[in-house]
Amino acid sequence: MLIGVPKEIKNHEYRIGMTPAGVRELVAHGHSVMVETNGGAAIGLSDEAYRTAGAEIVLTADEIFERADMIVKVKEPQPQECRMLRDGQILFTYLHLAPDPTQTELLVNSNAVAIAYETVTDARGGLPLLAPMSEVAGRMSIQAGAHALEKAQGGNGTLLGGVPGVAPAKVVVIGGGVVGTNAARMALGLGADVTILDRSLDRLKELDNLYGPALKTLYSTTDALEKCVLEADLIVGAVLIPGAAAPKLVTRDMLKQMKDGAVLVDVAIDQGGCFETSRATTHQEPTYEIDGVVHYCVANMPGGVARTSTFALTNATLPYVLQLADKGYQQALKDNPHLRNGLNVHRGKVTYQAVAQDLGYDYQSAEQALGL
Known part of the structure; x- marks a missing residue:
């Protein structure tokens, strides 16, 4: 799978969706990773560090959204990013859709597969990707x-x-x-x-x-x-x-x-x-x-301590990124019900009940969306 990591564009957001160590793990699993140039520069993660880990450095976010099978970010996509998403493309990031009708509408219209860090669960009922x-x-x-x-x-x-x-x-x-x-x-x-x-x-x-x-x-x-x-x-x-x-x-x-x-x-x-x-x-x-x-x-409070936050976040998200990349999103979500809980939008349908209820969308369960 080709994974794309764009530079964050939200105001004063210096985190990045993956560290060079995360890139190295994905490459070791046979995947390819693209990172936008200077994506981690503000927190001391240079393009050279990403190249050494096996990433391809690209000049624009447009190229990442155009080519990547899966986009891994930190913050919710901004409107211009939502409009670059493709039919069936996987987006794995924080979404926080319930108070954000504009983002929700754009994601629904994109026909992308949007998986939210904040609703992935674990066997103890916790939220392992929100916790760090x-x-x-x-x-x-x-x-x-x-x-x-x-x-x-x-x-x-x-x-x-x-x-x-x-x-x-x-x-x-x-x-x-x-x-x-x-x-x-x-x-x-x-x-x-x-x-x-x-x-x-x-x-x-x-x-x-x-x-x-x-x-x-x-x-x-x-x-x-x-x-x-x-x-x-x-x-x-x-x-x-x-x-x-x-x-x-x-x-x-x-x-x-x-x-x-x-x-x-x-x-x-x-x-x-x-x-x-x-x-x-x-x-x-x-x-x-x-x-x-x-x-x-x-x-985006943790963005104020972006270096600490980036490493803490990658430690938590990397196992799930690997599952999605190794198996493809459909098999990964079928195999792991906790990761499946992260599915918020699937090809034009809202698949998280609280979001559908708060924003007035018809709800389709993740299981229905995946044909389970």
């Missing part, structure tokens, strides 16, 4: 939030960990999954007063066993959430419903009652955000202010 970026985003949420709390950035001027004789910042993490756990870990490490809310008692018990009395755990009700939000200096939104739009948990009314200069970091923004006042921002202009509250809603 969730770990990065969870940890970044705290350093981003700490910076936004500085007075010059619009925050209330509170140091996250305080100092002797001065109380630390109050950090509230909504959601106890991978993002939330990593956010809590970082905030605790900096000495903050941390509360995490979740609706799974089992998960709250796990977190309590993990961090002991240093971490406050609360069952998430509307009342508990509202009380925490109004007292918080920094709130991290870490809620996920796989493949679906995130629920709006912090309302505009709550926002109006929050501390002036408090900070919201919405890690769920890729799925539409879990704060009513959230809208996607970029690393170039990461924050905005509403009702005296600073919002940080960067839609």
Whole structure:
């Protein structure tokens, strides 16, 4: 199979879909890989490193989309990339379709086979291709939030960990999954007063066993959430419903009652955000202010630490890329039900139920699409 790896074109996105080590693995399996020139240059992965691994370096993304059997990316394809996709071509990347009707329409019209990293599952019910970026985003949420709390950035001027004789910042993490756990870990490490809310008692018990009395755990009700939000200096939104739009948990009314200069970091923004006042921002202009509250809603947070993120992502995606390349997408999806869960769009049909439901498309199951 011929695999194409284009340079990412989203604002301030420096990650790349495959490292030279990943290229070398694919070549060892008898496949060919094309990488767009300077695709990894910003994070120290030179064209020469890719050539040494066995890749062909090409000058334009147009050539990659024109020739490749499978496109491996990081972020969702931008409109001009969607329009370059061919009938039956495989796209393997993050998609986050539920809050993005334009991308969904373009992918449906392309007749391509779009497999989303974020809905691939594993035998334990986890999301193995979302997890590494969730770990990065969870940890970044705290350093981003700490910076936004500085007075010059619009925050209330509170140091996250305080100092002797001065109380630390109050950090509230909504959601106890991978993002939330990593956010809590970082905030605790900096000495903050941390509360995490979740609706799974089992998960709250796990977190309590993990961090002991240093971490406050609360069952998430509307009342508990509202009380925490109004007292918080920094709130991290870490809620996920796989493949679906995130629920709006912090309302505009709550926002109006929050501390002036408090900070919201919405890690769920890729799925539409879990704060009513959230809208996607970029690393170039990461924050905005509403009702005296600073919002940080960067839609590609891990892109800020692109080198770490690229290596972490390739470690997770490479086994699945190899399955798709070695067997062809149809056999790979038939053989692996967890990879099959990643199929979101197949030759003009939406094949992920939450996306179809949120955006009003007729739903065709992946099994139907593959003739199983």
